[in-house]
Amino acid sequence: MHPRTAELADLLARERAALLAAVDAVPADRRDVAPEPGTWSVAEVLGHLQAVEGGSARLLARRLERAREAGLGPERDATSVLGRIPRALLLDGPAREAPEITRPTAGGGRIPGIHVGGTADAFGPRGRPRRLPESRTCPAAPRSR
Numbered sequence: 001m002h003p004r005t006a007e008l009a010d011l012l013a014r015e016r017a018a019l020l021a022a023v024d025a026v027p028a029d030r031r032d033v034a035p036e037p038g039t040w041s042v043a044e045v046l047g048h049l050q051a052v053e054g055g056s057a058r059l060l061a062r063r064l065e066r067a068r069e070a071g072l073g074p075e076r077d078a079t080s081v082l083g084r085i086p087r088a089l090l091l092d093g094p095a096r097e098a099p100e101i102t103r104p105t106a107g108g109g110r111i112p113g114i115h116v117g118g119t120a121d122a123f124g125p126r127g128r129p130r131r132l133p134e135s136r137t138c139p140a141a142p143r144s145r
Contacts, residue, residue, distance in 0.1 A: 003078040011082060044104035051102040
């Protein structure tokens, strides 16, 4: 694995672990309840993150494939890219409105694979969501196409 890919994968694994620890800190029976009107529940936030992550991965894969078709060669620079990620802006920046496709749905739309009763069995190897029965999923945004 390229060093840049490895450092980004490690960062994502650490961030996912922190997220799961935060979810585990919320009582299971409160994860489907928004803390106040107009805000998202833990389950809705997880659904949003899954939609964003999946859509981002597909977009990056498409763009990388197009770049390779256009002649992009292998990455030769192995210096760290972590310092270039605007983490403060991403984590503590101004509130933003989520794109429609990544917003939780009011009517109980569901994304298979999100389980908010407990995170220990919700995620499989490498932190990927496990596919769980529909009855164990949470309301969330529709999958992007």
